[in-house]
Ligand SMILES: Nc1ncnc2c1ncn2[C@@H]1O[C@H](COP(=O)(O)OP(=O)(O)O)[C@@H](O)[C@H]1O
């Protein structure tokens with residue numbers, strides 16, 4: 001059965017933590033991702049692709065700060081737009097090339113997308129979104145002192161700069177995205193969670209200095225574009241219970257009720273699997289099928305043969 005699938009690509013799909021952030025490295029990673037996505041399209045499904053931008057937006061912000069005496073720096077929402085632009089460019093180009101290789105002549109378009117947030121969101125008081133590269137605790141604390149950054153430990157992987165990450169209220173171009181997908185166009189949208197914007201009292205839009213979590217905005221995108229499937233791709237084949245312990249167990253097909261029990265037990269870490277499971281559970285609550293799996297098993301997972309699959313009822 002042909003389905004409309006929102007595919008959210010994790011940060012690792014664009015840049016692995018130990019890789020240098022060169023254009024070439026990121027382009028090749030994106031090409032590998034789009035090679036797999038093109039197989040899903042070949043199997044007859046409609047896809048909307050979204051992606052993270054944590055490492056990239058952090059690096060762009062840093063470039064702005066380091067060059068501030070030569071070129072005036074841009075605010076974080078503009079850095080977010082820049083990262084969405086360059087990742088979208090790589091994705092649009094590689095996806096088109098991979099589809100052509102498979103003999104598919106499909107239109108691919110990358111939309112610079114704004115995401116509305118609430119300016120009074122409590123998240124502004126407690127920055128939590130890691131961006132940029134990883135540091136040792138010592139380096140991070142030194143940078144925090146020198147540059148006035150807020151730094152935090154990132155899910156056991158090292159220390160990173162953090163910025164505010166408000167909840168996405170709505171994806172501003174979701175109606176257009178829906179129309180394009182109804183017309184069989186493959187859309188890349190809301191990259192990096194979308195550019196955070198707020199509405200002034202008179203209704204005008206204004207940029208907000210923050211970075212939205214892409215798993216949360218992927219849920220909004222799936223909800224608003226009326227997708228059948230929300231698929232979150234990361235670097236593990238499945239979600240696990242007792243992750244990292246000798247008795248860890250991979251989750252296959254589970255119900256929303258089971259997922260809620262595991263979430264209440266604290267099985268999903270706040271900075272990594274937590275937001276993915278939160279998005280997946282919200283989507284399952286709406287009656288859709290949510291999948292969390294690795295990039296390499298994405299096409300199998302769509303057919304229900306891999307990954308963690310969450311639905312309201314089995
Ligand atoms: N319960 C769990 N099951 C599987 N992976 C988990 C779990 N808890 C934490 N993780 C970690 O979550 C990571 C994926 O989250 P993250 O690195 O933020 O994803 P991405 O950057 O791909 O969006 C995995 O590499 C794994 O180390």
Ligand SMILES: NC(=O)OP(=O)(O)O
Nearest residue numbers: 011052053054192214
């Ligand atoms: N915006 C965002 O969530 O990016 P990452 O997935 O790269 O952290």
